[in-house]
Amino acid sequence: MPSVESSNNSIAVDAPSEHDTHRANAPIVKLCPHSTGVSCGSCRLNELCLPIALNEGEMEQLDNIVERNRPLKKGDHLYRQHDGFKSIFAVRSGSFKSYVLSSSGAGRVTGFYLPGEIIGMDGIADRTHANSAIALEHASICEIPFNQLESLSLKLPVLQHNFFSIMGAEITKDQKVHTILSSYSAEQRIASFLLGISSRYARVGLSPTRFHLPMTRGDIGEYLGLTVETVSRLLTALQKRDLIEVDNREIALVDKDRLKEIVGADDL
Amino acid sequence: MPSVESSNNSIAVDAPSEHDTHRANAPIVKLCPHSTGVSCGSCRLNELCLPIALNEGEMEQLDNIVERNRPLKKGDHLYRQHDGFKSIFAVRSGSFKSYVLSSSGAGRVTGFYLPGEIIGMDGIADRTHANSAIALEHASICEIPFNQLESLSLKLPVLQHNFFSIMGAEITKDQKVHTILSSYSAEQRIASFLLGISSRYARVGLSPTRFHLPMTRGDIGEYLGLTVETVSRLLTALQKRDLIEVDNREIALVDKDRLKEIVGADDL
DNA sequence: CGTAGTGTTGAATTGAATCAAGTGTCGTGG
DNA sequence: CCACGACACTTGATTCAATTCAACACTACG
Numbered sequence: 001m002p003s004v005e006s007s008n009n010s011i012a013v014d015a016p017s018e019h020d021t022h023r024a025n026a027p028i029v030k031l032c033p034h035s036t037g038v039s040c041g042s043c044r045l046n047e048l049c050l051p052i053a054l055n056e057g058e059m060e061q062l063d064n065i066v067e068r069n070r071p072l073k074k075g076d077h078l079y080r081q082h083d084g085f086k087s088i089f090a091v092r093s094g095s096f097k098s099y100v101l102s103s104s105g106a107g108r109v110t111g112f113y114l115p116g117e118i119i120g121m122d123g124i125a126d127r128t129h130a131n132s133a134i135a136l137e138h139a140s141i142c143e144i145p146f147n148q149l150e151s152l153s154l155k156l157p158v159l160q161h162n163f164f165s166i167m168g169a170e171i172t173k174d175q176k177v178h179t180i181l182s183s184y185s186a187e188q189r190i191a192s193f194l195l196g197i198s199s200r201y202a203r204v205g206l207s208p209t210r211f212h213l214p215m216t217r218g219d220i221g222e223y224l225g226l227t228v229e230t231v232s233r234l235l236t237a238l239q240k241r242d243l244i245e246v247d248n249r250e251i252a253l254v255d256k257d258r259l260k261e262i263v264g265a266d267d268l
Numbered sequence: 269m270p271s272v273e274s275s276n277n278s279i280a281v282d283a284p285s286e287h288d289t290h291r292a293n294a295p296i297v298k299l300c301p302h303s304t305g306v307s308c309g310s311c312r313l314n315e316l317c318l319p320i321a322l323n324e325g326e327m328e329q330l331d332n333i334v335e336r337n338r339p340l341k342k343g344d345h346l347y348r349q350h351d352g353f354k355s356i357f358a359v360r361s362g363s364f365k366s367y368v369l370s371s372s373g374a375g376r377v378t379g380f381y382l383p384g385e386i387i388g389m390d391g392i393a394d395r396t397h398a399n400s401a402i403a404l405e406h407a408s409i410c411e412i413p414f415n416q417l418e419s420l421s422l423k424l425p426v427l428q429h430n431f432f433s434i435m436g437a438e439i440t441k442d443q444k445v446h447t448i449l450s451s452y453s454a455e456q457r458i459a460s461f462l463l464g465i466s467s468r469y470a471r472v473g474l475s476p477t478r479f480h481l482p483m484t485r486g487d488i489g490e491y492l493g494l495t496v497e498t499v500s501r502l503l504t505a506l507q508k509r510d511l512i513e514v515d516n517r518e519i520a521l522v523d524k525d526r527l528k529e530i531v532g533a534d535d536l
Numbered sequence: 537c538g539t540a541g542t543g544t545t546g547a548a549t550t551g552a553a554t555c556a557a558g559t560g561t562c563g564t565g566g
Numbered sequence: 567c568c569a570c571g572a573c574a575c576t577t578g579a580t581t582c583a584a585t586t587c588a589a590c591a592c593t594a595c596g
Contacts, residue, residue: 100447102532108451110443122443124436130443150432154425161418167435168392174442175378175390175398179368181449182493183376186552217575225450227553232576248561248575264370454584485543495585500544516543516593 038092039063040142048116048203049090050144050162058156065148068092071140078119078133078141085123087143091115094139095214098122098131099222109222112136112215114197116204118166136214181225184263189224190234191262194244198253209256213249306360307331308410316384316471317358318412318430326424333416336360339408346387346401346409353391355411359383362407363482366390366399367490377490380404380483382465384472386434404482449493452531457492458502459530462512466521477524481517 040051040063051059067087071094072078078089081100096113110131113119123129124146153160180192202208213220217231224231238244243259245252253259308319308331319327335355339362340346346357349368364381378399381387391397392414421428448460470476481488485499492499506512511527513520521527 098443100443102447102451108447110446121436121439125433125440126437130440150425150429154422154428157418157422160422160428163432164418164435165393167432167439168389169394171389171435171438171442172393172398174439174446175366175368178378178442178445178449179370179376181446182490183370216573222450228575229554229577230552232574233552236576484541496543497545497586498584500542501584504544 038068040066043092045090045092045116045204050118050159050166052162053158054156054162058158061152061156062159065145065152067143067145069141069143071138072135074135074137076135078135079123079129080132081129083123083129085120085127085129085146087145088118088120088124088149089133090142090144091117091119092140092142095136096133096139097136097215097219097223098133100131109215109219112197112219112223114200114204117200118170121167121170124167136219186224186226186230187234187237188263189226190220190231190238191243191259193220193224194251194253195256195259195263197251198256208253210250210252213251306336308334311360313358313360313384313472318386318427318434320430321426322424322430326426329420329424330427333413333420335411335413337409337411339406340403342403342405344403346403347391347397348400349397351391351397353388353395353397353414355413356386356388356392356417357401358410358412359385359387360408360410363404364401364407365404365483365487365491366401368399377483377487380465380487380491382468382472385468386438389435389438392435404487454492454494454498455502455505456531457494458488458499458506459511459527461488461492462519462521463524463527463531465519466524476521478518478520481519 098111198208221231366379367377466476489499
């Protein structure tokens with residue numbers, strides 16, 4: 001059984017029980033990021049996830065409905081387009097992409113999901129997933145059955161508030177992407193994408209200037225509405241101008257300020 | 269009373285004494301769609317809006333927090349980018365567009381909102397509106413203060429459920445737009461746009477085959493990531509092929525099936 | 537009834553796609 | 567542990583869809 005080695009950007013490589021090892025009952029043994037035995041209270045992402053600002057008792061109630069499933073391998077599906085919707089998922093480690101397959105062959109990537117982010121909200125409205133979601137690398141998730149989340153949200157105002165905020169953030173993010181796709185040049189899209197990934201890694205405590213891209217150039221292209229060739233060319237071009245360094249999927253943002261200039265200002 | 273006409277962000281600016289100026293007293297008289305005296309119970313859109321499946325008592329509680337403001341004129345702002353977020357709004361009549369102004373001049377349209385639809389969710393996440401919203405024509409709205417909606421949602425499970433669904437639908441819709449912008453040709457975008465407007469009008473009981481576009485070609489272009497010229501050309505081209513009829517902003521969908529073929533299948 | 541905004545149409549230009557031909561990298565099984 | 571095959575990525579030449587530039591027509595409303 002693989003430990004962690006295959007997962008490059010491994011995030012919580014250890015996660016020594018953040019604040020106090022609390023949780024009387026919970027016999028937390030393994031703290032491997034892919035472990036299934038972690039509780040929300042001991043998860044180092046709990047300040048970025050659904051449990052923000054929950055007190056101990058509330059967090060325990062949330063814990064009770066969260067299912068910590070076996071890790072997924074690269075290429076495993078979390079759910080598929082048209083599947084019945086049952087749960088949303090918090091990414092604990094690894095990463096995912098969501099995509100739709102257009103009847104006319106080629107699929108299009110609709111999103112990437114990194115640790116601390118919530119995936120699966122595309123099924124809430126009509127109880128059927130509008131996308132498929134697939135692991136880009138070895139990954140682990142927390143499954144939160146939606147019906148139970150709704151019930152618990154009625155009892156815990158903070159939880160309801162958090163989930164409204166999380167959905168609101170998804171809406172705001174999607175609208176920003178709309179702007180990017182409808183008005184940015186290929187170069188602006190790539191610069192914006194890199195900056196976005198950077199700040200999402202920063203959010204979970206990873207380096208905002210050196211990171212590993214879990215997705216292929218093709219995935220990036222589909223997401224940004226560009227071809228693989230264009231993505232490749234532009235990464236090379238940005239490197240030649242000393243804005244970034246590219247070593248396969250290892251990226252270093254050398255000159256963030258100039259990247260932001262390319263994007264043109266008020267980007268994330 | 270005078271002040272408002274200069275357009276600008278009127279609405280909430282005055283808002284007669286917060287909640288219950290109406291209610292209890294409210295002698296619902298006019299049923300004109302622009303009237304402010306309508307209650308959710310008597311609104312012809314209530315089966316498409318927040319109150320779906322609420323019983324009478326519940327609907328009355330919702331009614332109590334809804335503020336029915338004076339109508340807006342074409343060009344009036346409902347809210348502006350960076351405004352503090354206070355409420356979401358249900359469009360009762362007329363239509364709106366939301367947009368952002370890129371620092372580099374040109375704004376980009378992020379959405380259109382027709383009767384029965386909810387606008388303003390872009391402010392939920394960080395309590396600041398990410399977009400501006402402006403009336404495209406004479407319009408009236410129901411303002412729903414978000415804090416009160418949250419409180420009431422804790423008491424009314426159906427209301428909480430409805431609002432989760434509405435936000436989920438917004439997410440799903442935005443992701444579909446993502447696919448359109450990242451992979452459709454200009455022609456496919458226009459066809460998809462027309463079909464989308466068509467079914468949104470159908471939803472509120474209007475003709476899905478003959479309708480009036482409340483937005484300019486420029487708005488459509490910004491929304492779809494195309495130029496005015498391209499929008500104009502393609503509408504003309506679709507007309508020449510007898511797929512649609514165009515008379516300025518009056519549109520007739522003559523051959524919906526072939527329009528769907530253009531889009532390529534599984535579109536809305 | 538004039539003018540500013542909206543819409544149309546044509547010709548020239550161009551950014552990104554497509555087509556094509558590679559090289560590089562990784563995981564698997566022999 | 568190496569070799570093989572499948573993907574992933576890069577780079578160049580060419581094409582094309584949509585933009586840009588430009589000029590003009592419509593219409594609507596103060």
